[in-house]
Amino acid sequence: MAVRAAVAGASGYAGGEILRLLTGHPEVEIGALTGNSNAGQRLGALQPHLPPLADRVLEVTTVEALTGHDVVFLALPHGQSAAVAEQLGDEALVIDCGADFRLRDPGDWERFYGTPHAGTWPYGLPELPGARDALTGSRRVAVPGCYPTAVTLALFPAFGAGLVESDVVVVAATGTSGAGKTPKPHLLGSEVMGSMSPYGVGGVHRHTPEMAQNLSAVADEPVTVSFTPTLAPMSRGILATCTARARSGLTADRLREVYDKALAAEPFVHLLPEGQWPSTAAVYGSNSALVQVAYDEAADRVVVVSAIDNLTKGTAGGAVQSMNIALGLPEETGLPVTGVAP
Amino acid sequence: MAVRAAVAGASGYAGGEILRLLTGHPEVEIGALTGNSNAGQRLGALQPHLPPLADRVLEVTTVEALTGHDVVFLALPHGQSAAVAEQLGDEALVIDCGADFRLRDPGDWERFYGTPHAGTWPYGLPELPGARDALTGSRRVAVPGCYPTAVTLALFPAFGAGLVESDVVVVAATGTSGAGKTPKPHLLGSEVMGSMSPYGVGGVHRHTPEMAQNLSAVADEPVTVSFTPTLAPMSRGILATCTARARSGLTADRLREVYDKALAAEPFVHLLPEGQWPSTAAVYGSNSALVQVAYDEAADRVVVVSAIDNLTKGTAGGAVQSMNIALGLPEETGLPVTGVAP
Amino acid sequence: MAVRAAVAGASGYAGGEILRLLTGHPEVEIGALTGNSNAGQRLGALQPHLPPLADRVLEVTTVEALTGHDVVFLALPHGQSAAVAEQLGDEALVIDCGADFRLRDPGDWERFYGTPHAGTWPYGLPELPGARDALTGSRRVAVPGCYPTAVTLALFPAFGAGLVESDVVVVAATGTSGAGKTPKPHLLGSEVMGSMSPYGVGGVHRHTPEMAQNLSAVADEPVTVSFTPTLAPMSRGILATCTARARSGLTADRLREVYDKALAAEPFVHLLPEGQWPSTAAVYGSNSALVQVAYDEAADRVVVVSAIDNLTKGTAGGAVQSMNIALGLPEETGLPVTGVAP
């Protein structure tokens, strides 16, 4: 008996990626597809890479359209999920790809988003210690931000084992799909091809408190994060270069041993063999994360680099992985583990 | 009972794509992986996008290594397949992704390849009239060239219905993976990013006689093809712009009607709705081909544009599709129909 | 005594390129810069690649703002140039980068642009036979379209020498800057990177009659053009693959001889040595055009490939080259002849 899934925001990049994954998910039947400005259009005109759904027509996003599904994916602009979720009740598993229910601290939320805090849902990063238990059987999932996914997967083993202390510095490059499908001048192909540029510099990017929240929880003490996101000339992918100050006594061997152990059982996170470094190309369209570590003795810093696909593991894949856990399906069901490369 | 498949040339781009598809194929178990200069290496170092096969080690390409499999994929340099195939005998289905067995006319072969003609195998383009019958139960398959795949899918309905006559002009743009993984100066990222350039101009590209062969067969009269390939700044994809002189009396409606009918039953070839044009992005990593047609009255030419992924439908996907037919499996088994976009 | 130049439409891509060239032009002093929606903004915020002009502020495009300059460059949307030009009178050299005054046949204009024909100005493609005479001393210049520039430079020698007859087929790839700076979904970096796609297929692109006009004039008989433009994943550049049916008796030697002679004296158009083909990278930011020819005997077609930078030789460079001629300056003044590569 198939799981019936609706997708709200089916015309955007996150929505399109959810649909790409769901068309390959053996337990899911795709129900209502909704949008707002694009309601009434054929999906084929909006998401031409999904021929099996080309003739489906987008409905307006309403509670009525979304009701009657086992799972509802919300790929809506920030701040719109709470109202919808409230009316859907607990019959449906509601998976929010927006930010609304990620942060625990209302002060953080208000400082970075400027609206009242809506609450906190079980956090859809299964690899984080304790997360799988919270997700199992849950009716609500807050899918992490794409950057926090990459950064948390990179640093949780080091903080969990007490190898590093605070003063985290992260510089991450993202593909342009992370900025969404709404046309803006700086996102034109003419502007982004051949160009790297930063944005949200100086601690103002909204994903910063989410990273600090995750790492502080694992470290069991406050962790500061200096985070600089940069826009790279590629459609997909995040490469996160993450460093933290080493605690005294660290060795390269101990570092590797800790990561090996922390990641060995993870189906989607792979510590690469020594000498091999992650690339975003290797996880293109895949739910895998690739991780490599180094200890820079002269600078006394641990450097961890992770690569994910921002739309797959960073959004839609994380959402489907969490759905699988919440519904009691095998966690890997329907999720690509190979990238499309070269 | 799984079909056991070996891949000769597993370190190259075609070999990597075959493996990506086979890891997702429910009926296939992956056997020997062979290479030459890379024998002895972990596949993870050569194809980092395939984590499930990362610890597999490449063997040297020998008949012994390839023996004992139900299917052997040959992704070898041109001219090396004949010797291997001969020794494998008829126990195995041998699928050659090289050019060796594509051309029927020994004169064409010798003119374009400069070596003696090795013969002709059933042609792995199932959509070509008659091809499915020839493939069913066959122990040998010659996978078409990537360009001939794109061009033949674009023009066979028009020639089949007698809508156009000769003087075909094709200009196609390909992603750089079509040029292979052997490092050459003009294939460096620094050279290809931001640049379009032609090569093999003036009728000398080796795929030219293969296109003429396919179209002449469908037209039942000799068809000339002026073919210009160009290298585009992208990793994957072929966009083929194909024109042919219209026969008198053609109308745009008749043209669309013919294509609609010719392609309606094809699982992988899609005539787009009017007003929508193919893009290579929409078939990235997919076995689909997208096609659109126009009739330019002033120039009295039919223009058909097709988009495929050169590594998927253009090579590995065509190979797996043909394997499915040859083995009596449902033709679509294990083949992605959605692209990874954006 | 410097030539004082104003640029209307200074915030767009054509306007920015005109300014880039004028800042390096030893005889020009940059006067008024105008825009519409961007009036009042610092140029540095709109064209960050032009530090010497960063603190200049855009005025509203009015006749008053443009009056009092020796040269006025109009980089306005199609249809807006006529009204401005009329009021400027003959004191100023007015150089229109739009389409308004390119076509001689009012029927062509109305069919492709849908508005009444405004007239015809001397055509700013100095390489076209007769063009330099018409430009010398002129107070008005119609800068050619970017595609017609690439195609005309590729084919005028062949038509001029009677080597080819009609049935021209052109497929050209352009960088995205050719589509302008107004944000549209299909021009987003996420959409264009990794993708080739056609547009304006089937004889409907507005540059088609301009190509036919130029080639028919040189051939002294009507020439049809089947033209398909494609959008390539690069910011700049046009690669035009142009073919025409050979007249009987043509040889490859004769073809090369004709091109050699026709282009030998041109400062900006270079016939490459045999065996070398043009690339758009080699003319990035340069006013040069690279050309190569081949004769495909089997298809009985001449194939000529040309590469230009759509913003430089294809727009702003052609405009400045024409300005130099009109004002009696050496034609090459201030124009880059080297590309920025790799």
Added chain:
Amino acid sequence: MAVRAAVAGASGYAGGEILRLLTGHPEVEIGALTGNSNAGQRLGALQPHLPPLADRVLEVTTVEALTGHDVVFLALPHGQSAAVAEQLGDEALVIDCGADFRLRDPGDWERFYGTPHAGTWPYGLPELPGARDALTGSRRVAVPGCYPTAVTLALFPAFGAGLVESDVVVVAATGTSGAGKTPKPHLLGSEVMGSMSPYGVGGVHRHTPEMAQNLSAVADEPVTVSFTPTLAPMSRGILATCTARARSGLTADRLREVYDKALAAEPFVHLLPEGQWPSTAAVYGSNSALVQVAYDEAADRVVVVSAIDNLTKGTAGGAVQSMNIALGLPEETGLPVTGVAP
């Protein structure tokens, strides 16, 4: 009376960029062009973007070929400059684009390059305090590494004014031309397009001690640098994200004031207005560097982002700028200050 310049290593990317700049330099006449494996070839086949030099033929790199020039640019592999320079004597100004004479500490040199230290030459980063004096009239110049150029320009004002202390963390993205023109598998277009990847992680990149040397000199105390370079899908450009721990009492206003003052008189380094961030596209082909600063109070770190063109300001432009100073020419002569964008 023109300055006669020779270029050793004229077939590579650095050599090509030196030539591009010299063809536009009003005081320079280009003399011998040398190479090794490419000796005997036309420059047009190797550097097709330089039509004015297309018919020049490369000589073998020998002291004889280089003798008799006023300036000799060495764009040779690391370790080859010392022998050549020694034999050229002091008649010529020798400008080394390699690493051989950059580091002052022989221990640093030996640790990172593994060969005996050859000495130290005046350092070709004119913006560094004291550098212009050392360059004036010098017969030897060591051109800085591309990354150290970007990082030193970003951080020298902060260290010079004592605003920050050690624990510098730098993550920089470079275009692929920084990796040179020798074909290697990981530099293929197929591999780099759509991909970000790190290399030389953990303090092992050879530019690390050069950054530490520059910043320590300005700070007048030892500065540690955690440096991670990443390869971005673009041909040119470096975006360096540089952070350092703030000293107590820092404010955002004070930070901006210091940078404003330090950079105000620099012809090639521009502090952007608040709210505007650098992009590599804006300095494409230009000798400009763009800089922006932020103070992240929560993380207590200063973040400075700089953008340069690795081949222009990062190599060839820095070399020509230093040549101008050494020869007593105006510093800006022949150097482009506008980027080629979009």
